[in-house]
Amino acid sequence: MNAPASAVEPVLRIENLTVAFRVEDHWREVVKNLSLTVNAGETLAIVGESGSGKSVTSMAIMRLLNMRHARVSGKVLLNGVDLLTLSESAMRDIRGNAVAMIFQEPMTSLNPSFTIGNQIAEALINHRKISKRVAREETIRLLEKVRIPNAAKRFNDYPHHFSGGMRQRVMIAMALALRPKLLIADEPTTALDVTIQGQILDLIKTLQEEEGTAVLFITHDMGVVAEVSDRTLVMYQGDVMETGTTAAIFSAPVADYTRTLIATVPQLGAMRGITGPRKFSFDQRDASETNAVSTSQQPLLSVKNLSTRFSIHEGVFSRKTGAVHAVENISFDLMPGETLSLVGESGCGKSTTGRSLTRLVTPDAGEVAFDGYDVLNLSVHELRTLRRAMQMIFQDPFASLNPRMSVLEALTEPFLQHRLGSKTEARTKAASLMERVGLSADMMKRYPHEFSGGQRQRICIARALMLDPKMIIADESVSALDVTVKAQIINLLLDLQQSLGLSYLFISHDMAVVERISHRVAVMLLGEIVEIGPRAAIFENPQHDYTRKLLSSVPVPDPARRHVKRQIDISELKSPVRALGFVPEARRYREVSEGHWVME
Template sequence: MNPSTNCTTSAIEQVLNVENLTTSFRVDGAWKPVVRNVSFSVAPGETVAIVGESGSGKSVTSLSIMRLLSPDMSRIDGRISLNGRELLSLPEHEMRKVRGNEISMIFQEPMTSLNPLFTIGDQISEALLCHSDMSVKEARAETIRLLEKVRIPSAASRFDEYPHRFSGGMRQRVMIAMALASKPKLLIADEPTTALDVTIQGQILDLIKMLQEEEGTSVLFITHDMGVVAEIADRTVVMLRGEQVETGATADIFHRGKHPYTRALLSAVPVLGSMQAHDRPVRFPITDSTTGVVSQPIETPDTVSGTKPLLEVKGLTKRFDIHAGLFGRLTGRVHAIENVSFDLYRGETLSLVGESGCGKSTTGRAIMRLIEPDAGTVLVEGRDVLSLDKHNMREMRKSVQMIFQDPFASLNPRMTVGQAIAEPYLEHKMGTAKQAKDVVADMLVRVGLSPDMANRYPHEFSGGQRQRICIARALALQPKVIVADESVSALDVSIKAQVINLMLDLQQSLNLSFLFISHDMAVVERVSHRVAVMYLGEIVEIGPRASVFGNPQHEYTKKLMAAVPIPNPDVRREKRGSPVDELRSPIREPDYQPVQRNYRTVSDGHFVAV
């Protein structure tokens, strides 16, 4: 069956058919609709993507299909049929037989979906024992077969391990094995790759494609990443504020999308290789989701200045001891960062890029002395940060500020955003309470918010607005360097573009220097002057952005770039051929002595480890 013709087939031929789905929640005693009149279908063996930003109603739609919403606080209207069988009218005990058997679901965060008190083998076996007549022995054998199918190395020996012993990518594989245990007709994947590094994301997408081909499973894939949509979806449903604004074949949506919001989503997707004609960072083009007017991508002015680095890092090393046994014997060390060296100039953005566990966030925290490094030097304007006492360290932090990945966790929920922004200003005695109020208003305006928002609390803002507030708080101390640790990774694609544009504007107006920590190669290419690639705690390649992306030398750099989804369905890659191995462990024996790295010069300022 040609997926592009599925919309013309009758409802009974569809695996899933959704008609005029409306989901409402009880708010202050009244029913408030959050998803309105959504209709689509999924054919046998087809992948349909539901795409939109946070709050668009994607996940509520999937939870409505599974009937996982609280019946006391929610109401579902319309029709949802699976192979012609109406689901909304089923008694709950019948619906329990459908869940995990005919329809399975993979959630965004596998660690919250897996029970930490049970082994992963027991949790997968449970699904088999609930929905089949298997014995415990047969369920164990089938579970090991499923773990091998989703490429878990040494599956038999890992049956009895607990979730915390697995990496994020491996935990997501376990969730896929659990979802596929009963050979469901429909697999709902709710943002299954959003929290994963780009290489692990590529492996999970390949895995879903492979299993779909082998089992003939239909997939409803929910995401905000248009690159992933181009890679995997046959048809696409675009949602905005609870409504379906456009539906069609994925190629048509990408090339001939009619709704302004669809075009806004597509224009905000960073495309790897699009910066070849530019020497400096370039602002994202922003499409107005109402009018469809697209702003032009603007190359930022040259802000890099000075012959002496503003921040100098030399030989930075941090290891974490591992103790085990009754007497806490030293059994090993985590070599988190090993002999890391780089310079950062005034007005420059240097990006540290790599997968989770490579040491990039530890590097940022060690520079800030949020953790104490074991060796090395950190100089800010020639001043040795690591030798400063507590008082002088507080003074130094006025010059170097940090923005964290999760803005909600970074803000005190009991403080208004005005108090949160003013707090460091007042703590450092930079002015009076009245002056702080003026600073708060100025900072909010600088990050694109209004001064009257100062009296609101963090929960009253969206994720993108909260990240702007964190940027405003960092700017209140007038820093020279900002360490941005995965500061846009958790944001929707269009919000991410707006926040990055804001950071580039602030760099231009305030001559800021950014140490930009990320695993997103396409974003790194857009914002960087120079790039340093980290692997197992070491910098394996560093150089000007154009040189590193135009002529990557290290195998790990090439692997990161090859894993980036291409937001074009016409050049969809059937299989990346990525190895399924996770990032190798940085744990070493207590007496391990690391090899001293030598670097080969590729071109001016471009070095690669050999």
């Protein structure tokens, strides 16, 4: 697909767009003199970290900012018409008809009280003035177009009946319902599993080819930028750092900030020939490699035949009718100073495994031995002692921190609860750990809302270290972070592993990050480990079909692949729900090479 000639009037032209928000008694500019164009059939990516002004730009285009607290100047020309001069009623006709938007979080964008089909049909009825029957037929056609299996049967399903990837497909169908000339995609794949992300990117490419839609794609992921965009605009704190063709941006970036963004994109295959994890390098020099783990030691953690199920109750009398087999008969070891990564899509049992090991959920069967403890048979008092040595870092640092507690209180509370020392000793240790994770001890008097997402995650790491753990379970701890912040947090984790001898159970769906940080990798599907082995074996010689699917879905930061589609199977992950009395079949594993096992 070639971009149209420059002589053609662009679908979108922005001239000197400036957006400011009122902060107490003054105006703070968050987008400064932004100018850009997007042609029909072309994709322009706006890339930058959180706070760069990307999403504010999209909201200004759609006129969705609260004008009591925002001030917008400049021109936003859609097919020559300045949207900033239109009345609200005229703008309502533009939204959906001429410009449509896909938001980052589909669950909050869809109305949970209405069925999927009715939400799409409503827009068709209101804007096209067609009958309900015709709207239903058109909605089913749209759902089929975005590859929703059994679209006619799922017309009356509610949003909570769909997976995250399928909800995002519904949002795309809704956005394309009225065949807009411009599609704004604001971080449409950030929170999705890697396979779902690949499907969504392929889908946008296909629909763009079919409809000739202009796409403004907003993201902080340079790998995604390379795969979808014809041109790229890089923003930082409201300013345009550079703009140009995507190929030129990647091959010869001009701005230091752009070079940093590209340098911190994890690339599959970059670890070939390297035995241990390796830190990110921000100055293009070779980064240091961490030590390999000795296999002659006794495992710090040994898991055997672990199963965790959640009962399903239905009917007036809440009768048990089945169970979710979240974790099914898995076994693995974790050595001192080692990182074992659990990977797989949402619903595969990764997080439930981590919570089962700490007994935040109660397993149904199996054995868990940790540092001499029989974890599943500990008393409440013994479990408290165990959790000193086995800490957990969660995905959302803001939800993990009490908004009413200062950082000092959050850090010192576990130390004091376990009676490990005085308040003075707790404060001293907290200050030392703040410095260790790259923050100032002076920041401890602040509250969580006063920090960025990356800083909050550093605070959660410092809190986990307050009790001198031997093992940390990191549950999607970098998934929602900007690419540069993600690289900094991974470097921090590797530094701490080197200096403190920590073991990590790293739970993630980001295969490129997993390749960077892991010694060994276990691939999970429907609660079972389908392949496990050394990092190099999994990434360079994957044996299971599902492992190959995960690896083939990772965005490659190479603009030459811009119009290449992966042709990923679009079927949803099968359900782990089983009827009462279900007995899973015995699984057999084959050893491909030393320590590399695959389910037959």
